[in-house]
Amino acid sequence: MTVLNDDIRRGEVMIRDLSKSFALKGQRLTVLRNLSLDIAPGESLMIVGPSGCGKTTLLRILAGLDVPDSGEVRIDGAPVLGVGTDRAVIFQEPRLLPWLTVLGNVAFGLEVRGVPRTQACERARRYIRLVGLAEFEDAFPRQLSGGMAQRVGIARALTVQPEILLLDEPLGALDAMTKITMQEELARIWREEEVTMVMVTHDLEEAIYLADRVLVLPGDKGAQVALVDIDLPRPRNRNEARFVKYRQNLMARFGLH
Amino acid sequence: MTIQEIDSGPVGAARTGEDRIAPTLRAVAGRAGDFVTRYGVLVGFIALWQVGSVQGWINPAVFPPIDRILAALWDGLVGGSLLEDVAISLQRSGIAFAAAAALGIPLGLFMGQIPVVERALDPILQFFRQTSALALYPVFILLLGLGETSKVFVIFWATLFPVLLATIGGVKEVDRKLIEMSATFGARRLTTFRRVVLPASIPPIFVGLRLSATTALLLLIASEMIGARSGLGFQVMNAQYNFQIPKMFAAILLLALLGLAANAILVALQRWLCRWADPANS
Structure with a gap:
């Protein structure tokens, strides 16, 4: 294993026309529709959206744990076929x-x-x-x-x-104070390890704190997905005016104030 | 960032008292209290039996005093007449139990892993399980004769099911999330089986083994009461025919002790294999 100090590490994700639906009580429930997205190597992408919008499904497809109905995912140019050693998953529960x-x-x-x-x-x-x-x-x-x-x-x-770290609401079950500490640690680890980080979260503040870009998946499948660039210096200050502005904007997208 | 504290029980609670000289005394008192709450009823039962038998409250011909039972036990063990029975009984139940574990655990692991096999075998297993081993004993005698083989086989038959079914259940109950976690790290199926499924199944397997051990002793006695010339079960019946009641109780007592010993060995083995779950380890 010579990858210990491998500096040509990549982790580029290309998502093309991804669709996925589930059968629920005899009805087809579409959770992802024709999603296309590129994630740059070393980028931090946060995925937010209401429950049932397909956040976790998208992450599981990236992990290779679920198979899309159509479309494809390529990592560093190679199509994703099942789980792979280029990715590591952190689940909501520690699963130790x-x-x-x-x-x-x-x-x-x-x-x-x-x-x-x-x-x-x-x-x-x-x-x-x-x-x-x-x-x-x-x-x-x-x-x-x-x-x-x-x-x-x-x-x-x-x-x-891994080249890509996939996190499924990893801090969702923690108390508020531990959560803030862990967000700071994740930001530090992401910077030090230079990995591509794709993370699902419910917490808009967490998303703004950690993200280069926030992917907003709508609850209504007719609506368009949105990408929000978070253009703030790191380490970020949650109380800074621009940070608060981002939060207000994101909340407004979900009809919250 | 604190490691969770495990409550240290009454001994630890005593240590928190203000008095600095008394803790050892209190610890001793605490331990004595523990003993009384745990074994008080048992000791009382034995004492009541002894006094009741000597005083004639209960018929001493049917329930001889404890000291006479112990004397008969001593004679049997030192004189060697019961010792041989213990040896042959241990051999019968031991072979049967070992065979049941040797077949039941691997088969259970396999069946639990492969749903198709489990589905196909489950009905016949349930059918066999519900067929009393004792009812089948005459069949085994017809097939295998009235010797050791049929005895060991009937014990094996009854002993197999608890461990087999517990193992199947254990494997099926392993947390899917842990298996998925293992898969995301690129573990192959066999690796996941060895590193995740097997360790997770050990506690339920031991539940099955302990049930099997109890069953083995139960069937041992039953099989030794039919057409045997040796063994503890034979001695219980034989002593009763010859009205050697203290010896009969001595044999019964030995059986109880064998059961306790088997259980204690299995519990100790499980503790050792599952050290991670032991609160004393923290």
Whole structure:
């Protein structure tokens, strides 16, 4: 494994005419309709929208966990066929293995790809430090708080050094204060690791805090999707006038004030 | 950023008292209290039996005093007459239990993983399971003769189902989200099975093993009461025919102890395999 300091890492996503519908009580429910989008390498894209708008579906298609009805997704030019080692997923729940320690869980992703244990653990330790859990390496998941468990999940995804990090409402289940801390950490990790980050969120402030661009999926399928560029310097200040303005604009899109 | 504290129970609670000299004393008192609440009823039952039998409240010919039962147990074990029975009973139930685990766990893991196989085999398994092993014992005797083989087989037959069904259920109940997580890291199916499904199935497998162990001893006695010349079940019946009531109770007591020992071994093994779930580990 020589990818440890691989600086030609990419992570470009091309989405073309993507459609997906589900059968629900005998009716077809279209969640994505002819969606086309390009995500640049190293970009941070946040996906927002009301419940049932297809945010998670889009993320699962990018992850290769769901198959679109039509259209395609290409990563660095190659079509997505199922899950791939160029992507790592962080779920809403940490999904840790309760019988493994923090170290074991973080090394898991590398070990299942056949990286020898000592090497996997070495790399895992680096990312455990990055998420600030060095002291808890030998703890078991049930000894961790919700925020700590989610950090372990993040470290596990980073350890495999993906080109693209896919996050499905990773902070949705955390309390308000832990959430803000974790948003700051995600911003730092994204900057340090230079990965492409695609994240689904319910939280508009979180979206503005982390995004280069925000993809707004409408609840009404007739309506158009919208892309909002967030042109603010980093690290961002949530109370700054322009930040507040972005938030008001986004809220207005959903009829909120 | 605090590690969640695990409550340390009455001993730890005692330590928080203001008095700095008394904690050891209190710990001892606490432990004695624990013992009384846990084993008080059992000790009371034994004492009542002993006194009741000696005083003639209950018929001592049917319920001999505990000391005579223990004396009969001592004679049987030291004299060797019961020891041989213990050995042969352990052998019968041990072989049957080992065979049931050796077949039931792998078959259960396989069936739980492959829905088609599970669907196809489930009806016949349910049918066999509901057919009493004791009712089938005459069939096994016809097929295998009245020797050791039919005895071991009838125990094996009854012992197989708890562990097999618990294993199938355990594998099917493994959290889909963990399996999906494993898949997103590019784990192959066999790797996910080894790293996720198998460890997650260990607790339910042990529930099945403990049920199987109980079943094995139950069927052991039943099979030894029919056409046997040795074994603890035979001794219970034989002592009763010859009106050696203390010896009969000694054999019953031994059976209870065997059951407790089997359960304790399985619990210890499970604790060891599932150290991650042990609160004492934190």
